[in-house]
Amino acid sequence: MLEIQSVTMRFGGLTAVDNVTLSVREGEILGLIGPNGAGKTTLFNVVAGTFAPSEGTVTFQGSRIDGMRPEATTALGLVRTFQIPQVFHSMTVRDSIMVGAFLRDRRRAHAAAEAERVARAVDLTRRLDAPTTALTTAERKRLEVARALATRPSMILLDEVMAGLNHTEVNLMLKLVQSLRDEGLTVLFVEHNLMAVMKICDRIAVLDHGVKIADGPPREVMDNPEVIEAYLGKPTSEADDAQGQAGHA
Numbered sequence: 001m002l003e004i005q006s007v008t009m010r011f012g013g014l015t016a017v018d019n020v021t022l023s024v025r026e027g028e029i030l031g032l033i034g035p036n037g038a039g040k041t042t043l044f045n046v047v048a049g050t051f052a053p054s055e056g057t058v059t060f061q062g063s064r065i066d067g068m069r070p071e072a073t074t075a076l077g078l079v080r081t082f083q084i085p086q087v088f089h090s091m092t093v094r095d096s097i098m099v100g101a102f103l104r105d106r107r108r109a110h111a112a113a114e115a116e117r118v119a120r121a122v123d124l125t126r127r128l129d130a131p132t133t134a135l136t137t138a139e140r141k142r143l144e145v146a147r148a149l150a151t152r153p154s155m156i157l158l159d160e161v162m163a164g165l166n167h168t169e170v171n172l173m174l175k176l177v178q179s180l181r182d183e184g185l186t187v188l189f190v191e192h193n194l195m196a197v198m199k200i201c202d203r204i205a206v207l208d209h210g211v212k213i214a215d216g217p218p219r220e221v222m223d224n225p226e227v228i229e230a231y232l233g234k235p236t237s238e239a240d241d242a243q244g245q246a247g248h249a
């Protein structure tokens with residue numbers, strides 16, 4: 001469904017994403033993880049059209065989308081959420097979701113119906129007439145998902161939708177993401193919450209220093225020594241080496 005082919009993204013002399021190839025299959029939930037600064041957000045932004053890659057291509061359902069503007073990829077059915085919820089101040093939840101719906105269809109009645117439909121899907125029906133500023137963090141995250149869903153995507157890119165949520169709220173969000181997949185959506189998400197990733201991903205890809213170091217089923221990836229090292233560093237082996245050398249001295 002989505003093919004990321006040999007993508008490299010440089011910022012001046014810094015290579016944030018280094019020759020990454022990754023494909024997302026239709027109907028799967030793929031988690032993109034990695035330590036801080038690994039290049040997750042940059043790769044996500046390349047897919048979403050925020051950045052054109054320095055090298056490589058991104059193809060969505062057969063169409064080249066690298067370098068395409070986000071509105072154009074949204075029209076093709078690929079939509080993203082933002083890590084910092086992009087709520088419009090002084091708007092109601094209903095109007096905010098309708099903004100998403102208008103990207104697909106300019107008719108007001110259609111947008112209003114879409115707002116009700118997706119509000120139900122993300123459990124915000126009771127909040128439809130509340131100002132977005134009155135929402136809790138968890139509700140704002142769900143609003144972000146709702147706005148994305150209102151564009152009627154076939155694939156959704158979720159940017160840290162678990163960040164700032166408590167345990168109960170994370171579980172609710174996990175259920176929501178699973179329900180999206182059950183309805184046929186393909187999901188790619190960048191996430192720091194490894195428990196969440198382990199629970200719902202069909203597959204996990206791991207970036208470290210811009211390079212993809214693993215890609216496979218959750219258990220297999222978490223047992224991969226290179227992944228463990230990327231997260232925890234190498235203090236033990238380096239300490240062993242140092243001890244060994246001290247022993248020889």
Ligand SMILES: Nc1ncnc2c1ncn2[C@@H]1O[C@H](COP(=O)(O)OP(=O)(O)OP(=O)(O)O)[C@@H](O)[C@H]1O
Pocket residue numbers: 011014015016034035036037038039040041042043
């Ligand atoms: N717009 C930019 N200009 C210059 N450097 C950037 C830019 N965006 C990201 N970088 C750099 O690229 C590297 C990868 O950053 P990125 O934000 O993609 O990592 P990440 O895996 O998403 O990290 P985190 O988990 O901390 O959000 C970092 O060294 C970062 O400083």
